[in-house]
Amino acid sequence: MITLSNLTKTFGDSTAVNAIDLEIANGEFFSMLGPSGCGKTTTLRMIAGFEEPTSGRIELAGEDVTWTSPKKRNVNMVFQNYALFPHMTVRENVEFGLKIKKLEKARATERIERMITAVRLEGFESRHPAQLSGGQQQRVALARALVNEPAALLLDEPLGALDLKLRKEMQLELKSIQQQTGTTFVYVTHDQEEALTMSDRVAVMNGGNVEQVDDPRSLYEKPRSEFVADFIGTSNLLKVEVETWDGDIARAGLGDGLRITCRESGDRASAKTITVRPEKINVHAGPVDPGQGSLVRGRIIENVYLGSMTQLIVELSTGERLIVHELNDDSGGPSEAGTEVYLSWATDHSFVIEGAAKAPDQQAALPAGAESL
């Protein structure tokens, strides 16, 4: 188990990591996700021992390693550019850690061979890194780290240099290697899709702070801050004044007689924004009874065909715009631009969250389903 408590790192005047607390369980695939400069890599390097924290504490398996040298920590790192030793063959690279540890020859050979098989590099043992493809180099880096049987493997954007198709393959492969070996993986990435597909839990980081730690589904379905809602997938964010609270359900209106209801998520006092995912919104030609849910009115101003679905931009009476994703299965409502429509969604699908400072501009990003064209 890895425990970070009150961990802080400052570089001069700027705070890279701001008093974060994290607990990573044994055998977990744990990701740190965030935009560049959010402190995720610095945190990883502190766990590895390459950066010394300004304050706070790092524990590995209950032992305080805050000031332990990296070579004495039972964790290994997979570097962003792989950092393979170019003058050594694949086998020599994988062998390096065991040679340093002076592991008995027979046992070392057995472990090396098992590892090379696990990452499917049989037959490549005597090649040099320059003679391998990017994906193969990646697998050598993985084998070189895992052969040491570390308590945790730290991966710093390991798929960043690969092309999209290879990246997808390697995602599955990483996950399966993680499950085979049962090693704790701490994975740093700025790619939300990568984090969501592979991880058991994800810590979303922003500006040196941990915004939310949750399993992928909860992160997507129940974002607890505006930043998380905006960073993970496509999200609609509406500024509202909560009028009444009914248990943990907030009620609000947009001044047109219709209403919005949503679940509480986070701090009630600073709740100023509601979030709802585009695919959770239903489009109707006329007013419907939303039950306990939300109902608002608007006009379709844009209609984009995305293959498996259609993306609508609906302008509400307040001038705010909602993105709506409608599956192209002939069951949807009106979709022509200019049509007056009613939008409904269930209470459980929207949350009132902290109206923090505006998150980095993610609105221009492609909708989550756009690749399914």
Next chain:
Amino acid sequence: MPLSRRIQRALPNALSIGLTGLVMVILFGPVLLLALFSFNDSTVISLPWEGFTTRWYSEALNDDGAMTAIGNSVMVASIVTVASLILGTLASWGLTRIPFRGRPLVAGVHGSVLVVPWLIIGVAGLIFFSQIEMALSLQTIILMHIVVTFPLVVAVVSAGLIRFDPSLEEAAIDMGASQLQMMRYIVLPQIAPSLAAAAIFAFAWSFNNFEISFFTGGFEQTFPVWVYGVLRHSSNLPVVNAASTVIALAQVLLVFGLWYGMKLMTRRRGGSDHDAAEMITGAVR
């Protein structure tokens, strides 16, 4: 194709061949000419050709002065090479890996020695040694040669270290290597080409140096100083010529051998010839 177009196409090619030829003649012509005349059976270096002889070579071989001077030069250059390689590599490590106050200044001071004329360094050395009342000898020559080859090694090896990815060092430490093991197994093999290039240049600079050796040397002469001394009598010219040809040939063979070795090494690592060239030119940059 019309003739004008054909000429237009061929012209750049012809020009570049011509220009390359001219540069080669200017660079190597004089040396080759000397080498040629070292086989001429005459004490004057000019035509007519008096007949082929290897007399000058056997005379050079039996000339105690020449042999002693060459021996001195080889010894001086070897000591200078080893000393400046060790000192220079340590300094390069400090300058590229250890952050300290005033690092740019220290690096600048190292570089600036490279642009000071050897003549001035030689004179400065002479004044320095006479001030501290140290007798001039091969030792003083060695000391002053290190003054110029040390910054050269620093420049070449630093370039190698800067091009070397520091995450390789972190990876080695991450695998449990000590600083020493990391140096031995990761850093040294990686900067070997830079070290080789630095060694070649340090040796050549020391071996070929005249100005510093002339001013800071005692009775024992290095080869260039010996050449200068005996050239005052023109009858010695063919012997000097023969000795110089042998020395030049040895140096060329040495450099070519090392170059070929490096090429083999990068090939074995899966690199291309381009990488080998890159390593050497990178090292020199």
